[in-house]
Amino acid sequence: KELKKLAREGYWAASRALRAQVYHQLIQQVACRLVTPDALVYRDVASRLFGKLSVSSHPLPEFLEGCSMPTYCLNLEGVTALKKILICVGNLFPDITYSPILPSLVALLLHYSEDEAQCFENISRLIASNAPHTSYIDQSFLAHQASCMTFGDLANKHCPAAHKLIASTSENVFEIYSEWLSWLFHDLPFNYAIRIFDVYLLEGQKVLYRIALALLKQYRLSVTSGELEGTDIKADVQAFVQNIAEHVTVNKLLEKAFGIRLFSRKEIWLLQMANRKALMERGITMVQSRQSFHLAVDIQNFSSSIVTAQEMRIVWSWIPERFSLFPPLLLFSTSEDGCSLQRFYACCEGYEPTVLLIKTTEGEVCGAFLSSDWSERKKSGATPGFFGTGECFVFTVRPETERYEWVFIKKPELAKAVPRSRQRSPSPSPASLLSSSPDGRSTSSNRLTVPTLQRKSRLSPFLAIRHFLLPSKTASMFMSGSQEGIIIGGGGGQALSLDASLLWGRTEHCETFDNPPLCQENFKVQLLEVWGFQ
Numbered sequence: 001k002e003l004k005k006l007a008r009e010g011y012w013a014a015s016r017a018l019r020a021q022v023y024h025q026l027i028q029q030v031a032c033r034l035v036t037p038d039a040l041v042y043r044d045v046a047s048r049l050f051g052k053l054s055v056s057s058h059p060l061p062e063f064l065e066g067c068s069m070p071t072y073c074l075n076l077e078g079v080t081a082l083k084k085i086l087i088c089v090g091n092l093f094p095d096i097t098y099s100p101i102l103p104s105l106v107a108l109l110l111h112y113s114e115d116e117a118q119c120f121e122n123i124s125r126l127i128a129s130n131a132p133h134t135s136y137i138d139q140s141f142l143a144h145q146a147s148c149m150t151f152g153d154l155a156n157k158h159c160p161a162a163h164k165l166i167a168s169t170s171e172n173v174f175e176i177y178s179e180w181l182s183w184l185f186h187d188l189p190f191n192y193a194i195r196i197f198d199v200y201l202l203e204g205q206k207v208l209y210r211i212a213l214a215l216l217k218q219y220r221l222s223v224t225s226g227e228l229e230g231t232d233i234k235a236d237v238q239a240f241v242q243n244i245a246e247h248v249t250v251n252k253l254l255e256k257a258f259g260i261r262l263f264s265r266k267e268i269w270l271l272q273m274a275n276r277k278a279l280m281e282r283g284i285t286m287v288q289s290r291q292s293f294h295l296a297v298d299i300q301n302f303s304s305s306i307v308t309a310q311e312m313r314i315v316w317s318w319i320p321e322r323f324s325l326f327p328p329l330l331l332f333s334t335s336e337d338g339c340s341l342q343r344f345y346a347c348c349e350g351y352e353p354t355v356l357l358i359k360t361t362e363g364e365v366c367g368a369f370l371s372s373d374w375s376e377r378k379k380s381g382a383t384p385g386f387f388g389t390g391e392c393f394v395f396t397v398r399p400e401t402e403r404y405e406w407v408f409i410k411k412p413e414l415a416k417a418v419p420r421s422r423q424r425s426p427s428p429s430p431a432s433l434l435s436s437s438p439d440g441r442s443t444s445s446n447r448l449t450v451p452t453l454q455r456k457s458r459l460s461p462f463l464a465i466r467h468f469l470l471p472s473k474t475a476s477m478f479m480s481g482s483q484e485g486i487i488i489g490g491g492g493g494q495a496l497s498l499d500a501s502l503l504w505g506r507t508e509h510c511e512t513f514d515n516p517p518l519c520q521e522n523f524k525v526q527l528l529e530v531w532g533f534q
Contacts, residue, residue: 007198008254019198020112024122026201030136032128037092039117045088046116055083061090063139067100068182072107072190081116082107088120093127098141104185105137108197133269134204145178146275149321151209152177153271156318157409158213158260162220164401167317170233174321179234180212187241192250199254206265207257214257215241218248261411263463271462278322302328305335306359306527311397315355318403319369320391320462323353326533334502334528341485341500344530349375351532353391356488358496358505359527364519365397366507368488368496370479377481386490388478390463394488394495396518404495404515406463407475474511489513502528 006012012019037045049058064086071079085106090096106123113119126136138144152174156163167173184196199207219240244253262268302309316324331354332347348354352373359365369392376387390406474491481487489495491511496518498505503525507518 004199004202007202008258010195010198010251010254012198013195016112019194020114023109023112023201024118027122027125030125030129031131032125033130036128037121037124039121041092042085042088042117042120045091046084049087049091050084055080055087058083058087060086061096063090063096063098064100064103067103068186069103070107070186072104072111072193074107074110078107078110081110081119085110085116085120085123089123089127092124093139096127096139098144099137099139100144101137101181101185104193105197108185108194111194131204133266134206136200136204142276142279145279146272147205148174148178148180149275149279150268150272151180151212152321153275154209154213154262154268155216156320157405158262159216159220160403162216163317164314165220165223166233167314169231173317174324176234176237179238181208183212183215183237183241184208187238188244189242192244192253195250195254204265206262206268209268210257210260210262211253213260214253215244217256217260218244218253222247267462274320274462275322278325282325304330304357304529304531305333306357306365306529307397311365311401314401315357315367315369315395315397318393318395319353319355323533328355328531329534330529331532332528332530334525339502339525339528341483341498341502344486344502345374345481348530348532349373353533355531356496357397357527357529357531358498358519358525360505360519360523361526362520362523363526364399364523366395366496366518367397368392368394368479370488372479374479374481384480384482386477386480386487390476390478392478392488394513394515394518404513406478406512407514477510477512489515498525498528 012022060083069082071082074082082103086103089102089106096102102123105126106119109119109122110116113122127139129136135143138147155177163173166176170176185193188196196208196211216237219237222240223236240247248256302312304312307315312328316328331351332344337343337347350373353369353371354374355367355369357365357367371389371391372387377384379385379387390408393403393405395401395403477487477490479486479488480490483500485497485499487494487497489510489512493508493510494506495510495513495515496505496507505523505525507521507523509516
């Protein structure tokens with residue numbers, strides 16, 4: 001804790017010798033693979049590779065193809081050393097296939113190394129790190145893309161204003177987020193980058209997400225949506241980061257970054273693994289342009305009876321990155337399939353996740369992103385149970401566009417991570433809801449029972465409630481279904497509930513999403529659609 005405090009406050013920024021000593025000692029303590037090449041191996045390989053030949057006669061490793069080479073004020077001798085180290089890394093780590101961040105890290109380390117050999121040994125330890133749930137350097141296109149998707153997911157959750165602005169003015173949001181590491185270790189000036197390197201060595205990749213999120217928030221403060229019309233946002237963000245000193249000091253930037261409450265390192269690692277899995281399912285493991293596989297909503301061919309393509313694009317921009325790799329597929333629509341709950345279940349089962357869209361007879365449009373398969377409802381037996389994960393959210397589209405996420409996204413400190421030795425099975429006491437029809441008559445046939453929570457039989461990849469010790473059992477009521485209707489969001493009220501005819505619904509504030517009513521409290525459904533992912 002003391003070291004973290006010193007790093008965050010820039011304690012060793014005052015002395016080059018002190019920083020060099022700290023870097024070496026910190027990196028020597030990184031847990032890494034048993035056989036990791038060291039300074040002696042470097043001297044041997046370098047003399048064999050280069051001998052008396054100049055470095056320029058050796059091509060740079062293939063994994064640097066298309067990657068930029070920031071030199072951070074290194075002189076000519078320093079640039080030569082940088083190239084030699086990278087060539088030796090390519091030689092001794094044949095498994096590395098893609099690593100755009102590596103040249104920057106080597107260039108920064110060189111400034112604080114006794115010689116090339118020490119710099120090589122230290123970068124090798126970061127490459128070979130095998131600490132659980134953490135990594136320093138992505139070493140394949142798959143890992144790099146998964147990190148970019150994870151940053152996109154975090155930006156979506158933690159920088160909603162910036163995300164909304166970018167999503168509404170940019171054709172491809174992911175293209176902007178995929179530059180996040182370049183902002184830190186290419187675009188930021190040296191005196192900012194080196195302070196980030198201080199904390200990164202101590203705290204790993206999670207700290208980089210935090211700082212990039214802080215940059216994004218700061219960018220949002222510096223622009224208005226009117227200014228961005230027709231602007232190349234990717235270039236605009238890059239220019240902003242390059243001129244960061246005009247906007248915020250490095251101390252203030254770090255202060256803002258550490259004020260962002262992220263989930264645990266393990267939870268972020270689970271998200272990264274889920275993103276990798278989705279990329280592999282799409283066969284995306286080799287270098288290729290994101291455009292060829294990142295299928296946002298196709299404006300030309302998209303057709304919904306409830307939302308416009310532009311509105312759907314906003315909703316789609318809120319969806320976790322790993323699902324937006326797949327094009328939307330209409331699973332159920334009351335206009336085509338009729339107003340039947342059984343038909344709703346039959347059409348939606350087998351799909352995970354789904355997006356529910358509702359248009360009321362008053363013309364209001366709202367809905368929900370539901371992370372789990374509706375067939376999960378069968379696992380709780382006779383008593384309806386809540387299921388789903390913290391990725392569920394509810395939203396409004398018309399008259400206002402707004403999203404309401406799980407309360408712990410905004411305040412993760414309220415939920416503690418569950419110790420490995422403990423597993424929970426939460427079960428709040430059952431309560432019941434008497435739903436009333438819009439004309440005020442109480443309808444006992446529409447009685448919906450608030451289900452008890454059941455522990456899921458399998459581990460969800462990200463934000464599963466069994467990972468958290470929640471202060472209130474009503475704060476994780478995501479979704480529930482029975483013969484009588486469906487409920488989304490619970491605790492003190494229900495964000496959305498629909499009866500078995502899918503014609504009458506009710507919306508109110510609930511503790512799970514801390515949402516206001518999403519439309520008129522008692523409403524009649526004009527149209528309902530469910531979208532899945534192909």
